[in-house]
Amino acid sequence: MQFKTIFKALGMITGILSIILLIPTCYAFISETSDFMAFLVSFAISFFISTVLVFIPKSKSNLKARDSYALVTFGWIAAGFVGCLPYYFSGCIPSFTDAYFESISGFTTTGASILTDIESMPPAILLWRSATQWLGGMGIIVFALAVIPHLNIGGMSIFQAEVPGPTAEKLTPRIQDTAKVLWFVYLIFTVILVILLWISGMTLFEAINHSFTTMSTGGFSTSNSSVAGFHSPLIEWIITLFMIIAGVNFALHYRFLFQGWKIGEYTRDSELRFYLLVIVISITTIAAIIWIREGGNIATLIRDTSFTVASILTTTGFGTADYELWPVYGQFILMFLMIMGGCAGSTAGGIKSIRFMLVLKYMYVETLKMIHPNLIRTVKIQDSVVERNVLANILGFIYLYTAVMIVSVLLVSIETNDMITALGSVIASLGNIGPGFGTVGPTENYAHLGSFTKWILSMDMVMGRLEILTFLVLFLPHTWKK
Amino acid sequence: MKIVIAGAGEVGFHLIENLSKNNLNIITIDTNKKVLTKLSQNYGVTTDHANIIDSQYLTTNYLDDADLFLAITNSDETNMIACKLAAEAGVKRTICRIRQIDLKSDYKGFSLKSLGIDWVINPVLLVADEIVRLILTPNIVDTHEFLNGEILLTGYRMTEHSRFIGKSIRELEGDGKEDLFQIAVIQRNNISHIPQKNDIIKYGDIVYFIYQKKDFTFLRKHLGYVQISAKSKKVIINGGGNIGLRVAEQLEKANQKVKIIEKDLSRSYRIAETLQKALVLNFDGTDLKKLHSEDIEKTDYFxxxxxxxxxxxxxxxxxxxxxxxxxxxxxxxxxxxxxxxQNTPISLAISPRILTARYLVQFIQGTNISSYFSMLNSQIEILEIHLDNRAKCVGCRLNEINLPENVMIGIVKRGNSYLIPKGSTHLERGDVILVILHRFDRSEALGFFINR
Known part of the structure; x- marks a missing residue:
């Protein structure tokens, strides 16, 4: 382990976050709210720690893969600590566990909250809460790569460890440029969304907050009843659209925007087609079943199911309808969507569409082999072959995801006496969704859970965001051997 | 006409065997002395023992006045370099045999011409395309292009669906469609002959038609082959080499049900990566038990x-x-x-060398003969001849010149239009004609068309 380099890099990440903390600090100063001092103290503490760490000399040898994993994992856990300081010092969230839970839920774009009355919070705190999601959405380390010149640490393996999906795609020859490009695309979409929401009736403050949390598929809102609080079908449709956009591989957006506006970039992508197909099937079947059973206004029904399906599949977690009142079919579909998640290379969480698609194809091949015992067939995506080790990796990942889920449910059920809640909260945390089932459903929050449970869920969120392996590798003795 | 052939391998040998009867000046170059000796003894061609890509050699010998250069050694790279050198030395036309590299298409800023290659010949493609054609158009036994591909010569096997069975040539000419095609050759029991007016078409005959490419569908319909090949066929290919893979790819594109058997495991993976729908099976193609489990008895083509x-x-x-x-x-x-x-239940055997040699023969041109085609296993030849004003037949009506019985004019190209000649048709200067003739009548017939 190259501890010196890791600590130095952690110092840089803390430093960046502390500088970003200055934005809500200024906002608090201008809006003259009581939390100004809290932000200032948080900034001072994190900036001090970062300065100390940055002065650690670099190790002589380069970072190895395991060092990258350690750096990324510790980077995220450290970000959670920096992020919780304002909540804690301002007294908005008196318990440190709760403050950390809220902070890591922000950075991992989960959107699970322990706040019961969001609207009573000072605006600067709300802005910081949304900003953590926006930063976490595209990745803190990728952000660090993009903004710090000559950050010669890790390179591709760091990028790989943080960008979701089975294989990270380098869009440009230099990894730093790729990071910049991704952040730039992300920024463009966020700005467009801010403008759209602003002219559709939100205040600028609300528009910025909701754009941050929509593009990052986070799900924090500034109103107690989430997006439903705006009572505007237009806003709901805009957010539905942008949630779906945020759930698409950003490499596709990049190629579309910067390589000639060819719609073929999207239509050719089989993962995207699969993802959209899942969305369409989910919306139509759920809406149809609700309509047959209960009737009601079709327009509202379609809008609510579209919004909810998009919100859950992209692991955003905004709410307009209480899906716990839906027929069980709808709830099961949503549970499946929570586990599946959006596309690789997007800001969404979950197992990712491409892995599901590949496993389906793999299952088809295996079934075909029952009829033709000597069959040789490779799994392909858009005519390119998926190597067998990638497939094994994906199968292993899905198995691990399930294993982590089971162990977490066991641990959570020590304090929670409700099966649905235990399962729902773990699925929602691991998939970075936010609202789960049972007592953590779309109309409730996580405040009532025990503190041990909250720590378990916090770690689930980090594991879900970093796709488990990056995190779990730290528990291998091999990682720590000299 | 002077032809230089580089490489006296199997293709070269077969080609020379075919060409030697045609009174051409052939020079063969190879590095194998034994083969060269055999060639010069058997066929009387000039041979030279040398390495063709020795640039010194190519520039100083033979090549400056050669009409055609054929690079058909076993090495693609050697052939390409040889063609480039030959073109530099001033050869009029070069043909390059390329087996591994896909050079059919011209890439951006790159053309075969820049390599000095006028024509690429790929035996794998020839064989594969031939097999695919046999499966997709089962009644077509053979097809050949003339006049830059505008005119086709197609041999149709007369099966029960055909409307032509039992009719004589005279009857067929009287049904109003006679301006669109010409019956050039009838092959019965492996013997080909140029048909006379009273000949009757029988079941099992292979009838060769000459017609314009645009009339392909018309001719098919006219013959009565309309509904066939609508249903996709079950095909098993044994062997996933370059030919097998190419056949599988083409059939897959044409929505046929393809299974391809390959013995070698890593090659199986390789072809599985290339193919989309076809089933790639890894076992020995002579393993009857496994063939049974793949429903061989229900297969249309093996x-x-x-x-x-x-x-x-x-x-x-x-x-x-x-x-x-x-x-x-x-x-x-x-x-x-x-x-x-003749002796086995196997319906067809294909030899890449014969296909290649037969394909190459068409490039061998005389002064006024721009294409030449010799039908497999027969004495019948089809020549594409330019009529200039010295030709004896120019200005005459067809029934005025006393052509031998076994000589027939298939089609006449005048300007940009084509006409099927009748007895009253005039031949004019500048016409291009397709002449179908028996080899024995060759020199007599050419006397009418070419001024020697």
Whole structure:
């Protein structure tokens, strides 16, 4: 382990976050709210720690893969600590566990909250809460790569460890440029969304907050009843659209925007087609079943199911309808969507569409082999072959995801006496969704859970965001051997 | 006409065998002395023992006044370099045999011309395309292009669907469509002849038609072949080499149900990566038990194109024993072709060398003959001839010149239009005609068309 380099890099990440903390600090100063001092103290503490760490000399040898994993994992856990300081010092969230839970839920774009009355919070705190999601959405380390010149640490393996999906795609020859490009695309979409929401009736403050949390598929809102609080079908449709956009591989957006506006970039992508197909099937079947059973206004029904399906599949977690009142079919579909998640290379969480698609194809091949015992067939995506080790990796990942889920449910059920809640909260945390089932459903929050449970869920969120392996590798003795 | 052939391998040998009867000036270059001796003894061609890509050699010998240069050694790279050098030395036309590299298409800023290559010949593609054609258009036995591909010569096998059976040529000419095609050759029991007015078409005949490419569909319909090949066929290909893979790819594109058998595991993966829908199966193509589990008895076509001749023969015989009606077998030795055609249940044998040689023959041109085609296993030739004003027949009506009985004019190209000649048709200067003739009548017939 190259501890010196890791600590130095952690110092840089803390430093960046502390500088970003200055934005809500200024906002608090201008809006003259009581939390100004809290932000200032948080900034001072994190900036001090970062300065100390940055002065650690670099190790002589380069970072190895395991060092990258350690750096990324510790980077995220450290970000959670920096992020919780304002909540804690301002007294908005008196318990440190709760403050950390809220902070890591922000950075991992989960959107699970322990706040019961969001609207009573000072605006600067709300802005910081949304900003953590926006930063976490595209990745803190990728952000660090993009903004710090000559950050010669890790390179591709760091990028790989943080960008979701089975294989990270380098869009440009230099990894730093790729990071910049991704952040730039992300920024463009966020700005467009801010403008759209602003002219559709939100205040600028609300528009910025909701754009941050929509593009990052986070799900924090500034109103107690989430997006439903705006009572505007237009806003709901805009957010539905942008949630779906945020759930698409950003490499596709990049190629579309910067390589000639060819719609073929999207239509050719089989993962995207699969993802959209899942969305369409989910919306139509759920809406149809609700309509047959209960009737009601079709327009509202379609809008609510579209919004909810998009919100859950992209692991955003905004709410307009209480899906716990839906027929069980709808709830099961949503549970499946929570586990599946959006596309690789997007800001969404979950197992990712491409892995599901590949496993389906793999299952088809295996079934075909029952009829033709000597069959040789490779799994392909858009005519390119998926190597067998990638497939094994994906199968292993899905198995691990399930294993982590089971162990977490066991641990959570020590304090929670409700099966649905235990399962729902773990699925929602691991998939970075936010609202789960049972007592953590779309109309409730996580405040009532025990503190041990909250720590378990916090770690689930980090594991879900970093796709488990990056995190779990730290528990291998091999990682720590000299 | 002076032809330089680089490489006296199997293709070269077969080609020279075909060409030697035609009174051409052929020079063969190879590094193998034994083969050269055999060639010069048997066919009387000039031979030279040398390495063709020795640039010194190419620039100083023969090449400056050669009409055609054929690079058909076993090495693609050697052939390409040889063509470039030959073109530099001033050869009029070069043909390059390329087996591994896909050079059919011109890339951006790159053309075959820049390599000095006028024409690429790829035996793998020839064989594969021939097999695919046989499957997709089963009644078509053979097809050939003339006049830059505008005119087709197609041999149709007369099956029960054909409207032509039992009719004489005279009857067929009287049904109003006679301006669109010409019956050039009838092949019955492996003997070909140029038809006379009273000949009657029988079941099982192979009838060769000459017609314009645009009339392909019309002719098919006219013959009565309309509904056929709508249903996709079940095809098993034994051998996943370059030929097998190419055939599988083409058939897959045409929505046929393809299974391809390959013995080698890593090659199986390689072809599985290339193919989309076709089933790639990894076992030995002579393993009857496994063939049974793949429903061989319900297969329409069994094609064996492995590298091993005996493997091909065995598996094709096995397949026909299991009830596969149509089996196609790849053989290397040309001699096997005739044995297979007559004495075994294997429906067709294909030899890449013969195909290649036959394909190459069409490039060998005389002064006024721009294309030449000799039908397989027969004495019939088809020549594409330019009429200039010195030709005896110019200005005459066809029934005025006393052409020998076995000589026939298939089609006349005048300007940009084509006409099927009748007795009253005038021949004019500048016409291009397709002449179908018996080899014995060759020199007599050419006397009418070419001024020597």
């Amino acid at each position: 094609i064996s194109v492995t590298d091993s001749e005996s493997q091909n023969l065995t598996s094709c015989l096995l397949a026909s024993k299991q009830g596969v009606e149509r089996t196609i077998c790849l053989v290397q030795q040309p001699e096997l072709l005739q044995i297979i055609d």
